[in-house]
Amino acid sequence: MKHHITRADALAALVIAVVAGMLAAWPALDIARGLSLDILTATRWQAFGPRSDALARPAVVVAIDEESYQTPPFKGSPTLTWTREIGRVVTAILDGGAKVVGFDIVFPTSIEQSQIPFGDEPLGARMRGFDRDFLRALAAGAASGKVVLGEIGQRGEAIGPSPAQRVAVRQQSNIRALNVYLDRDDVVRRLPLSFASESGTLPSLAVELAARARGVTPTFKDGRLDFDGHTVAGSVPNTLTLNFDGGADDIATYSLADLRACVEAGDRDFFARQFDGKVVLLGTVLNVEDRKLTSKRFATGLEGARGPRCALPRPAASADQFKRSSIAGVYIHATAVNNLLEDEPLVEFDRWTVTATAVGFAALVAFAALLLSPLAAAFAYLGLVAALLAVATIAFARSIALPLSEPAVAGFAALVLMVGYRFVVVDKAERFLRASFGLYLAPQVIDQMLNARKLPKLGGEMRHVTVFFSDVAGFSTIAEQLAPDALVELTNEYLSAMTDIIERYGGYVDKYIGDSIVAVFGAPVDDPDHAVHAVRAALSCRERLEQLNTSAAAFRGHRLSHRIGLNSGEALVGNIGSRRRFNYTVMSDTVNLASRLEGANKYFATSILASETTMSLTGAAFDWRELDAIRVKGRLQPVEIYEPIAEAGRTTPEQAQIAKIYAEGLTCWRARDFEAAARAFAEIAPRDPPAALFHERAGRHVQHPPGEAWEPVHTLEGK
Template identity: 65%
Template sequence: MRRYRKRDLGAVAVVVLVCGVVFASPALDRFAGVSLDILTALRWQAFGLRHDPASAPAVVVAIDEETFRTPPFAGSPSLTWTREIGRVLTAVVDGGAAVVGFDIVFPSSIEQSEIPFGEEPLGTRLRGFDRDFLRALASAAKSDKVVLGEVLHQDRPVRPAAGQRIAVGQQKNIRALNTHADPDDVVRRLPLWFSVGGRPLPSMALELAARALGTAPVREPDGTTVLAGWRVPSAVPGTQTLGFEGGADAVPTYSFADLRACAETGDADFFRRTFGGKVVLFGTLFDIEDRKVTSKRFATGVEAARGARCALPLPAAPAEPPPARSSIAGVYIHATAVNDLLRRTVPHELGRLGTTATALAAAGLAALGAMLLGPGLAVLAVLGLLAAWTAAGTVALQHGLVLPLVGPTLAALTATAGTIGWRLVAADREERFLRRSFALYLSPQVIDRMLEADEPPALGGEMRDVTVFFSDIAGFSSIAETMTPAALVAWMNAYLSEMTDIVEGCGGYVDKYIGDSIVAVFGAPANDPDHARNAVRAALRCRERLAVLNETAAFQGHHLAHRIGLNSGEALVGNIGSRRRFNYTVMSDAVNLASRLEGANKYFGTSIMASEETVSRTGDAFAWRELDAIRVRGRTRPVRILEPIAEAGRVPPEAAARAAVYADGLARFRARDFSGAAEAFGRIAAGDPPAALFEKRARELAAAPPGPDWEPVFTLEGK
């Protein structure tokens, strides 16, 4: 894993801290509410309605477009509707409604009209017109069943007409309808309290919920609200977050025109079935009036009074359904707030501390990914992280918890960009320089080790157990004499490239090229417990690949053979050379023996030869045949040498048979049965150079038997 300096880690920590704090700061609260909007839409798409609309504690009686088209309201100004409103109010209250709230304000009465009508003002001629309405209000107010709405606006509030205020007992049964809009003019919360006449009064929604529960809300000294023993969650002090459902039918809605006709027929049973125990809100449902953009703006539906009918049929469906709008009728804000309070499902938002913690966590994880991964993978990882966080937020909202999206998203993306930028500008600059400088001279493993050490290359090394690979082209000098220098270079590059790819593909490190020779190490610089197996596997694949290349035009008609020597053991591995120039290489007697074994192939006519040290480390991964015990120049101790036939399970039958005959001949030879050995070797000598060599030696010893101090060891006369 890439290691970084303390300077780099400190710089990234600063990036994380800045991103986390900035994107959770109050300066960006204008955009923070978008999280709730997005999650509301996603929750709606993923889970649909959380509650059965039929069980909704609050319902709406809508004065809608149908009402304006239905007699006796068609063509009549709304000021003349009060008597009919009073009739429906009485029917709803008599039907057992828990409480009725008015999201409609009638600030004046037709009885107060001063427009001349004949010799008197119109209001004088219509004196008593609102009497039925006022009586209905007064009757409902006596049992605390009605709450009128008002709109607070500095020193000019929009209040019900004086007669209505008197009928309901003044402020006792009047509550504010004002909403709370965020800086982006989206309604996501509703105030719980207002100051009216210097004293705090509950909002319309809080008042209706409290009356439905038969209790009074309590405002604690710390500003929190307690309703029937339950503390209302409040991220913004004095407000409740609105938990909108999606679509348009979460709050049952009934047409005022149908209810007026129902009251006229005297169908009291319908009112009992429909409104018994409910909180009923009278409000308007138009396309242009009293509409608000809320956190439901991405999950709205086509609104309509689709509740059960009593007297009038449903209006004919339009030829083309109207499109859903991003705004909703204001009455649904209060109905949603009442439902949340009575169900105790007011969403809980994280405070400033929680928002900052999530932003810091998102920035930290994003920065970690950007430090450990490449830029492309880091971006994909961050996008995956954000997708998972969004999914978690959707599920959390289903259970009433609002997780921030915008802050953590911006923090994560910015931290990713900042960390990648720091890596490009500072942290990875030295790494890129080293890789560019040494890519053509050192293996990727060596470069990685230099970078992991976090220090420049220096003289020194360590003892490691490795396998050394030496290869050389047979008859290279004679081939080189027949080629021009340019053709020779191109030919050698093709050969060395093919062999190097195999060596490195098997986990080896090419130490150096010496003319046509390749010196490679397995087990360093990267640790490899299977270095011996990988070295033998590389040697077999090099032999196979060379056989293929010999059949192509790539080698310009030259049929090549190469010799490979393998030996395993302890070796000094590291940077070796002078103070001004050195190489990453290996040194030891194990290295020298591998070189001698490569040369020993020419005596036996073999292409691959390995010492018993290497063979012992490969287990049963390969099939071998023992060639001989030899003594190389510079060593007094003999070494057993073996030839790999093939990987285990892939030995051709004829090769296995030849190896068995060879083993029999070698056993006879070492037992001084030279005639028997010569006979055994002779059976395969025609197609097997090592057997031909031993047949000749056995016949010579049979003709002139050696003394008692003879040992079956072949001493090489050259390198």
């Protein structure tokens, strides 16, 4: 149901849009805002794929992975004992030209500190010097500013490197926090830029690594980062909004086991080829340890160390590998480093901009819901959401995070509220009008009244239509035999069935005159196929009446038959009557001829007759036979009349034979060969009432030939 907008309705739509937009951008619903990043990360990946080759990006990961745990000398050894081998790999990486190595794994103790008794002294005393090579590697890297250890800040004392490691890297100057920022739904979409410490504000690990790789000093002010002349500021103060790629190969990853074997093999060129100029992060990439949900959760893949190999063969894919929504924590920091060095952190809009966008989107949906039917408005809402998603995905490919969830939520709220407003306020009058006048006027007429938003007035227009006129044969006799209530039941049953068929084919019932029906096809709604639909309705009405005669309780004991006349032509349609009372109706000679054709059925003992005009407009849709040329009361010009046999392709062989013989007889009749006409009509007269009528006429003319002025036109004296 469409609706024209009034000022009150427009104001209501605007108020609903503002309320819905502000509600959607309410801070308590920021989970929806985070969901926007998750959806856009996935749609961008599906639409555009990875933004660049992982090997060409600044940050790479050295993974303590499942392969490392299964490969000697690490196999069967606690991670605490891996430090010497890790130190050798770190040294090889730095010698290969890496700009800086960051540790996303924390070794808070050393095996040298173990107090477990082992013989006459603690195990730590017996292992003294075990970490010496590891500490030397850390010290050498820290001296040149190329090693940064990580620590996890928490209330109270932080979880950080062991004391010896802290000394090796010159204490806090080369230790940075690994903490991430969790949204309310425990999803990592942002990373802190800095942390407060006793020595002042210190960058996070990722910021520190990127700054050392670029050779700049990061500065912080009012929750923003000045990085090499670029300002980084997330929607949450002091955070960087992470710009994840999709899939599992966006960060080049190398297995610690393979790199350790590469050191053993002395392949220094491999380290130079893979790590020269890179920021290297060492961390765990395991199925169960240090997993985080991120805005990449809908766009993940099978993780693995799929970087180039040096010494060990690539392991076969494990049967227990599966795609999961979380990623290893080290990839969060690697992504942040890439974002900073490639100048691609996500740009989010402030809350006021998001609110304005949500209000604007809600306004579009609200006005759509005001103008369209609820179903059409729902489809319009889905279309607008799809368009918004497409635009937002394109913008996201350029690292701009347009609001998505907030407008979608606001639009849905506006749709629901606007449909409710229409139901309670706007459409109440329309529903009343339809309920009140739907029994008197055609639905199309009511629609015109509602769309015009004004009272109907006198007036009409000429339209090309087909008029349908029907009457029940012998109804007066039937009426005399029935009680009033039975007559009403019978009449209502008949008129209801016929009206349903007429309206099904697009006709408009103009009026009922007792048992008669006057209907028009082609008005008030234009219908270029009005003649086809009128004939199809007439055939269906005839078929339906046969069914009612055998099955309807009201028809029991009273077999009805009806006559239908069809005529096409120009007619005046519109509101016609007095200034105080009028009807939407149709009037012209076209209507009168349809009425005369309905009456002509009684002379030919037929049920449906149509004018030549109607027949010619139907094309090849039906099989016809011409019955005669007649002159009806009130018209001097003869009219050729036709009977529709059936829809094209549904005529039976017997009907086709009768039509053929009848046409031969009619040709002879018009040629004044009455003997031949009588023979032809006699052949089918027992089966065809019109043929029996013509057989009788031809016989009379054989006995008493007409004069020269005779014409093959039958004049009907009555209606």
